[in-house]
Amino acid sequence: MAVADTHEIHDDHHHDHGEFIAHHFDGPEQQFDSGKLGIWLFLVTEILFFGGLFVAYTLYRSNHPEIFEQAHVFLNKYLGGLNTIVLLFSSLTMALGVRAAQLGKNKNCAVYVLITMVCAAVFLGVKAVEYSHKWDMGILVRSAFNLTYTHPAPVTSVGKWLHVSDYLVYISVIPTLLLVGFLVASLMGKLMEKNVFSKFMLGLSIMVGGYFLGVGVGLIFMDVAEGGANESHASIQTADQPLMLHAMTQETREDASHDENHDKTAESHPAADHVDGQAHHEEHAHAGGEAFSAHHPDPEKLSRNVGIFFSIYYCMTGLHAIHIIGGIVVLSWILWRSLLGQWRSDYFGPVDYVGLYWHLVDLIWIYLFPLLYLID
Amino acid sequence: MSDHSENLPAFCHPASPKLLYAVFFALIFLTLLTVAVSALGPPMGMPRAFAFPIAMIFATMKAFLVCAFFMHMWWDKGFNILAFLSSLLFVSLFIGMTLMDTSHYQDTIEAFDVQQLTGVEIAE
Structure with a gap:
């Protein structure tokens, strides 16, 4: 359709507005077009918003390509690829x-929107695995960057029980509370015979379930990617065996390491082992099996500014993740209204607008993925 | 392109599911191709440095597919498309103009690096 001829719709200028047509609009088409222009303008501001971060990225990469060469090995391109596919599917x-x-x-719409929300939550779950894995290794923003290559043994009981990072446990507290809350609310709705409310809350619980699915898939995927030996950093899963052993024997080993051979010392204090880090890594590659790969750059040879890459990485992916969370919130609103059966051929604007927003979030990830994960 | 039946209002353009699925599979294909190029290197003996431009070209193709079909831009009003494309223009201006004026403090940074390296204490 070309630019609208606004006079066209005056032909049947009627004022028996439908249920959802605001009185200041001539009719459904004008309302739809106004909303659509509004959401496009919002998307323009979003692109400019992210544009600032893309400027930071471009400047730093063009001036310091060596930092990107050194830093990208810490990102798992297969996890990034998995998340890309999840987001593309959610766009579909x-x-x-x-x-x-x-x-x-309306029923189909509710199902599709729910699947979209589940995908969004899966994305966040995978992201949680990625982030916690990096935090464990001391890969943080520049000011806090303190690369250790090792995963500290989990301290929390859940972390010990599931053999996962403590950070992952901390991140998952909110989704766990939400899951319980939504399930209880759904049950209450059922008991009070508020069917739509109960269904909605059940939908939200399924969505939060997606987060845990994402965490599980992320952990497994990291494991598989490690097995392929293409990936250059240790995963939580593969680090499991040596890590648990490490955790159980840490104290005795630390005592013993003083009079034992160099290999043991290196395992207990890999980061502190500045003197011959290279030797340590080679030894580790043989002794530690899959857990730590020989691809690791020597910490002494890393630029002091590798952390700046991760400052940019956390800002870009973090802002994107906030948009995913925002997307889940607005999608729940769409889910609610779908369950109420409010969409018609002349009134579907909100679904379309939220859809446009969701596709933009996908669009930004389409660029973030090669820019951050596929540097070679 | 769209199965536009008679009883739908003029502004309602449902995209055909076939088209949406085709776009989805094209997107997946391009993603896998991008990862393959990154992991195995560019095809036909192209230099390694080509992997990144190739990845960006694929990303732009994906962005086109998402915009045109998932975001219904193909059937959208010209003004909306103009607004969207203008944002890309402004972002490229933003990046381009800033790129022309960098390295102003590079001397200071290098001096700091030298001081760090020659000083008693080597950073971190």
Whole structure:
């Protein structure tokens, strides 16, 4: 459709506005077009918002390409690829959801929107695995960057029980509380015979379940990627065996390491072992099996500014993750209204607008993935 | 492109599911291709340095597919498309203009590096 001829819709200028047509609009089409222009302008501000970070990235990369060469080995391109596919799939279901709303098929729309929300939560779960893995290794923003290559043994009981990073446990506290809350609310709704509310809350619980699915898939995926030996950093899973052993024997080993051979010392204090880090890494590659790969750059040879790459990485992916969370919130609103059956062929604007936002979040990830994960 | 039936209002353009699925599979294909190029190196004996531009070209192709079909830009009003494309223009201006004026403090940074290296204490 070309630029709208606004006079066209005056032909049947009626004022028996439908249920959701605001009175200041001439009709559904004008309302739809206004909303659409509004969401496009919002997306423009979003692009400019992210544009600032892309400027930081471009400047730093063009001036210091060596930092990017050194830093990218700490990112797992297979996990990034997995997340890309999850987001692309969520974009497909979102587009199908918009189509369902356009045809007035509210039930289908609710299902598609829910799948989109689950994908969003899976994305966050994988991201949680990625982030916690980096925090464990001391890969933080520049001011806190303190690379250790090792994973500290979990301290929390859940961390010990599941053999996962403590940070992952901390991050997962909120989703766990949400899951319990949504399930209880769904049950309450059922008991009080508020069916739509109960369904909605059940949908939200399924969505939060997606987060835990993402965590599980992320952990397994990291494991598999490690096995392929293409990846250059240790995963939580593969580090499990030596890590647990390490945890159980840490105290005795530290005592023993003073009079034992160099290999043991290196295992107990890998980061502190500045003198011959290279030797340590070679030894480790043989002794420690899959856990630590020989691809690791020597910490002494890393630029002091490698952390700046991770400052940029955390800002870009963090802002993107905030957008994913925002997307989940607005998608729940769409889910709620789908369950109420409010979409019709002449009123589906909100689904379309939220869909556009969701596709933009996907679009930004399409660029973030090669820019951050595929540096070679 | 869209199965536009008679009883739908003029502004309602449901995209055909076939098209949406085709776009999705094209996106997945391009993603896998990008990862393959990054992992195995560019094809046909191209230099290694080409991997990154190739990845960006694929990303732009993916962005086009998402914009045109998932975001319905193909059927959208010209003004909306103009607004969207103008944001890309402004971002490229932002990046381009800033790139022309960098390294102003590079001397200071290098002096600091030298001081760090020659000083008693080597950083971190």
